[in-house]
Amino acid sequence: MxxxxxxxxxxxxxxxxxxxxxxxxxxxxxxxxxxxxxxxxxxxxxxxxxxxxxxxxxxxxxxxxxxxxxxxxxxxxxxxxxxxxxxxxxxxxxxxxxxxxxxxxxxxxxxxxxxxxxxxxxxxxxxxxxxxxxxxxxxxxxxxxxxxxxxxxxxxTGPYGDGDSVLYLAASGPENEARGTFDVKRKRAVLLGDGNGRISLTTMRDVGKLVVAALQHPEEARNRALRVNSFTATPKEILAEFERQTGGQPWSVAFTSLAQLEELEREAWAKSDPKAGGLTLRRIWTSGRTLYDARDNGLIGMEDGVETLESAVRQAIKVQTEVEDEE
Missing domain, CATH: 3.40.50.720 (NAD(P)-binding Rossmann-like Domain)
Structure with a gap:
């Protein structure tokens, strides 16, 4: 070899x-x-x-x-x-x-x-x-x-833990909120599943850092998949952090069950809706398929140095607020 x-x-x-x-x-x-x-x-x-x-x-x-x-x-x-x-x-x-x-x-x-x-x-x-x-x-x-x-x-990396449009910590708007939303402006969240299912997220900033780390560790990264992430949390834990950072008051909350998400997905594919692929991915995430017994961050020297739930939510609030200001 x-x-x-x-x-x-x-x-x-x-x-x-x-x-x-x-x-x-x-x-x-x-x-x-x-x-x-x-x-x-x-x-x-x-x-x-x-x-x-x-x-x-x-x-x-x-x-x-x-x-x-x-x-x-x-x-x-x-x-x-x-x-x-x-x-x-x-x-x-x-x-x-x-x-x-x-x-x-x-x-x-x-x-x-x-x-x-x-x-x-x-x-x-x-x-x-x-x-x-x-x-x-x-x-x-x-x-x-x-x-x-x-x-x-x-x-x-799993789904991106950011507040940019269509990403996991973004605001989807009232018309699309059933696919999940953390809407800072409306203080409204729609959580996928029962809200207790854990999901591993990676911010886009960390994706860049993790790629660099893989480049810098050629032996550990050679000819393999590196399953890495920033943090793991439940939708309810994510919501609690949004509430804490937006004044401490409870948000309006609803849920889209896994069965409801699957139905939205089927309907979207049947209509050749461009959003169908995104709904499939959200169903995959909500089914627990971002979770592993262990992540590979440590193989490339990145067990530390990645973002936390707190920092990811802080950045998502900033992104959503900046979009509102531009509008």
């Missing part, structure tokens, strides 16, 4: 997306530990529509490579000089990673590949193989299972 490869030069795909921003920022914050080049591969459209963000990355020393992620020639050329690829592409384009893996396996420079796994565990148990939102990521794992040269790591 070959030794685990130490990362020096990193090429990032999806760097300006929802989770990509946090992962890229964490890598840049720790750039000195890699002692090489850091670059992003992005589309011509992103170069135009997110020019301020691109300029900010350039100012931090990031190399910008424009190109088409579906072009073998463009990707193959971009790989030159980079030993590690970190993919942060979003769910709608997960399948594009199949080409990225194929080319990385053949390229003489690329040694490590981090696919866009951040989120729900797609290999939690036997039932995972049939879950509709998992299908493209399962194809990516199958492709990596066939490689012989390329080393890989799956960073599995």
């Amino acid at each position: 070959t030794a685990a490869h130490k990362t020096q030069n990193i090429l990032i795909f999806g760097a300006t997306g929802l989770i990509g921003r946090h992962i890229t920022n964490a890598i840049l914050d720790n750039a000195a530990s890699f002692a090489g080049r850091i670059a992003i591969f992005t589309s011509s459209n992103t170069l135009w529509t997110k020019s301020d963000e691109i300029d900010a990355l350039k100012a931090r020393g990031v190399e910008i490579i424009g190109g088409d992620i579906t072009s073998a020639d463009a990707v193959n050329e971009a790989y030159t000089g980079f030993d590690t690829v970190v993919s942060c592409v979003g769910r709608p384009v997960i399948q594009n990673q199949l080409l990225l893996i194929q080319l990385a396996e053949r390229h003489p420079d690329v040694k490590r590949f981090f696919p866009s796994e951040y989120g729900t565990d797609i290999d939690y148990d036997a039932s995972s193989a049939s879950e509709k939102p998992h299908q493209q990521k399962l194809k990516v794992r199958a492709a990596l299972a066939r490689v012989s040269k390329l080393q890989y790591t799956y960073v599995v």
Whole structure:
């Protein structure tokens, strides 16, 4: 067995997306530990529509490579000089990673590949193989299972514990609150299940830190899934922390039972509702499928240094309040 490869030069795909921003920022914050080049591969459209963000990355020393992620020639050329690829592409384009893996396996420079796994565990148990939102990521794992040269790591974080739109600590609004909500403005919560089921969450800031830690621990992270998180809490415990940080008064509370959530999910898929996948994921989380006998934080030196329920709720309140101010 070959030794685990130490990362020096990193090429990032999806760097300006929802989770990509946090992962890229964490890598840049720790750039000195890699002692090489850091670059992003992005589309011509992103170069135009997110020019301020691109300029900010350039100012931090990031190399910008424009190109088409579906072009073998463009990707193959971009790989030159980079030993590690970190993919942060979003769910709608997960399948594009199949080409990225194929080319990385053949390229003489690329040694490590981090696919866009951040989120729900797609290999939690036997039932995972049939879950509709998992299908493209399962194809990516199958492709990596066939490689012989390329080393890989799956960073599995569970749901994001943040207050940004549609995330677990977000406000869903009255029309969508049955899918779960922690609404700071209305002091209204709809808890999934009976409120007592534990769920493991990872803030997006911690996702970035955990990816960096995996990059810095090549032997421990090689060719495996790292199941990591920030904290574990019940919906009732999360609500109690929101109440404590918003003045101590009780919020208005309702519940969406697991059976009700399953019915909402079935209806959404039957209508080809874009929200159907999100409801499936919430049903998975509410069923306890973010829980493990032990997490892998300690393998990569991150048993400490991750966020707590208190800090995650504090940031979620800030995010929701800022959105209200903008409106």
